[in-house]
Amino acid sequence: MRRWLLLVALIVLALAFWRLRGDANGSGAFLGYVEGDLLYIGPVEGERLARLDVEAGKVVTEGEPLFSMATPVLDRQRAEAAARLAQMQAQLENLRASMNRPQQVAVLQAAVERARAALALSAAEYERKRILYSHGNAPKSALDQAVMARDRDKAALTEAERQIEVARMPSRNQEIEAAQSAIVMARAQIEQIDTRIARQKVVAPAAGVVQDIFFRAGEMVVAGQPALSLLPPENRKVRFYVPQARLVEARLGARVAVACDGCDKGLWGRIYFIAQREEYTPPVIFSDQERTKLVFKVEARLEEKARDLPLGLPVQVRFAPDGAAP
Numbered sequence: 001m002r003r004w005l006l007l008v009a010l011i012v013l014a015l016a017f018w019r020l021r022g023d024a025n026g027s028g029a030f031l032g033y034v035e036g037d038l039l040y041i042g043p044v045e046g047e048r049l050a051r052l053d054v055e056a057g058k059v060v061t062e063g064e065p066l067f068s069m070a071t072p073v074l075d076r077q078r079a080e081a082a083a084r085l086a087q088m089q090a091q092l093e094n095l096r097a098s099m100n101r102p103q104q105v106a107v108l109q110a111a112v113e114r115a116r117a118a119l120a121l122s123a124a125e126y127e128r129k130r131i132l133y134s135h136g137n138a139p140k141s142a143l144d145q146a147v148m149a150r151d152r153d154k155a156a157l158t159e160a161e162r163q164i165e166v167a168r169m170p171s172r173n174q175e176i177e178a179a180q181s182a183i184v185m186a187r188a189q190i191e192q193i194d195t196r197i198a199r200q201k202v203v204a205p206a207a208g209v210v211q212d213i214f215f216r217a218g219e220m221v222v223a224g225q226p227a228l229s230l231l232p233p234e235n236r237k238v239r240f241y242v243p244q245a246r247l248v249e250a251r252l253g254a255r256v257a258v259a260c261d262g263c264d265k266g267l268w269g270r271i272y273f274i275a276q277r278e279e280y281t282p283p284v285i286f287s288d289q290e291r292t293k294l295v296f297k298v299e300a301r302l303e304e305k306a307r308d309l310p311l312g313l314p315v316q317v318r319f320a321p322d323g324a325a326p
Contacts, residue, residue, distance in 0.1 A: 028318060029316040029317060030240040030242055030298075030316070030317045030318070031240060031241075031315075031316060031317075032238050032239050032315050032316070032317050033238070033240075033312060033315060034236065034237070034238055034302070034309045034310065034311055034312060034313045034315060035236075035237055035238070035239050035299075035311060035312075036211075036231045036311050037231075037235040037237070038211055038229040038230065038235070039208070039229065039230040039231070039232065040226035040228075040229050041202060041205070041226055041227065041228055041229070041230055042202075042221060042224055042225045042227050043069045043199075043200060043221055043224075043225075043227065044199045044200070044224075045069070045200065045223050046220070046221060046222045046223040046225075047071065047073075048070045048219070048220055049069060049070075049215050049216065049217050049218065049219050049220075049227060050067075050068045050069055050070040050217060051067060051068045051217055052066075052067045052213070052215075052216060052217050053065045053066055053068070054066055054067070055213065056210055056211065056212055056228075057209065058209070058210045059208070059209050059210075060204045060207065060208065060209075060210060061204065061207045062204055062205070062207045063203050063204060064204045065201065065203050065204075066202045066203060066204055066210075066227075066228060066230075067202055067227055067228070068201045069200040070200075071197050071200050074193055074196055074197050074200070075197070077193050078190060078193045081186060081193060084186055085183065085186040085187060085190065088183045088186055089183060091179055092179040092183060095176045096176060105164065108160065108163050109164060111160045112160040112164060114160075115153065115156045115157035115159075115160045116157055118153040119150070119153035119154055119156070121153075122146070122150040122152070123150050123153075125146050125149065125150070126146040126149070126150040128146075129142050129143045130146070202227075204230060206230070206232045207232060207233070208231050208232035208233060209230070209233075210228055210229070210230055211229045211230065211231050211311075212229045213228050214226055214228060215227045215228075231311075233307040233308075234301065236301075236302045236306075236307050236309065236311075237269070237272075237299050237300060237302055238256075238258055238269055238299070238302060238309075240300075240315075240317045241295040241296065241297055241298070242296050242298050243296075244278065244294040244295070244296065247274075247296050249319045250271060250274050250296075250319070251271065252271055252272065252273075252274060253271065253272075254270070254271050254319065254320065255268055255269070255270055255271075255320040256269050256270070256271060256318060256319055256320060257318045257319075257320055258300075258302065258306050258316070259315065259316045259317075259318075260309070260313055260315045260316065263315075264305055267302075267304075267305060267306040267309070268302075268303055268306060268320070269300035269301055269302045269306055269317075270300055270301050271298060271299070271300045272299060272300065272301050273297075273298065273299040274297075274298050275296045275297040277296075278294045
């Protein structure tokens with residue numbers, strides 16, 4: 001018997017609750033509560049949390065530091081990239097110096113002149129020995145030595161001329177251009193690493209209140225995993241439920257009056273979301289009695305002083321007349 005009485009009492013309470021949801025205290029207001037769309041902020045790259053600059057409940061401005069991640073790997077990568085850049089710059093200076101050494105070219109030109117003089121001397125000696133040998137006044141070995149001396153000096157002249165050509169080769173310009181391109185790439189790599197290091201110092205993307213802290217200094221945070229949550233004032237909203245009989249009164253962009261125990265008067269918001277499907281649906285086939293239990297979720301952004309209401313606070317919401325302030 002007691003079980004049946006308890007069941008009847010629960011049914012009565014449930015019916016009373018449904019009535020209160022649609023019409024709080026018979027005043028035409030809807031019961032709701034304050035919520036917020038939180039910003040979950042985490043690092044771009046996973047690392048150890050080095051420093052936490054805020055605590056839960058702190059009001060921060062846009063751009064204010066929130067936390068910093070350790071960057072030991074990135075620091076080593078930057079040092080390596082900087083050393084590689086210094087090496088490339090030294091190589092470029094060496095290539096440029098080789099293009100601007102007229103003294104070296106002058107030395108090579110002098111070597112060519114010396115080789116020509118030696119060839120002229122050996123050629124004259126060869127001609128003299130050839131004539132002597134043809135008249136039987138010189139042995140064959142002397143003529144052979146003159147031939148070898150002439151050929152040697154001819155090869156030396158060719159080598160000296162080739163050295164000047166190599167010193168003036170236009171391919172050295174291509175090497176310089178390649179070295180310059182490598183330096184540009186090295187600098188871009190350093191800038192990329194600097195950007196990654198800077199992004200590990202996370203700042204507030206908007207002004208708001210720090211709601212929760214999920215990690216402390218010294219803990220590992222995976223890339224994209226939130227380290228804290230932030231609630232901008234413009235993301236604070238009120239959620240309430242409207243019965244289907246009064247759903248036609250709800251319009252996107254319409255103003256609603258918001259009231260709560262102990263709150264200032266004149267609080268208001270603006271509807272920005274109306275659910276397209278009902279909540280807490282009864283059986284598929286609705287009777288006239290069951291249809292009155294259908295409710296639709298509606299959300300309104302809080303404006304002005306209403307943005308100071310705490311999350312989870314129960315409120316009463318009323319539709320404002322057309323063109324009238326709540």
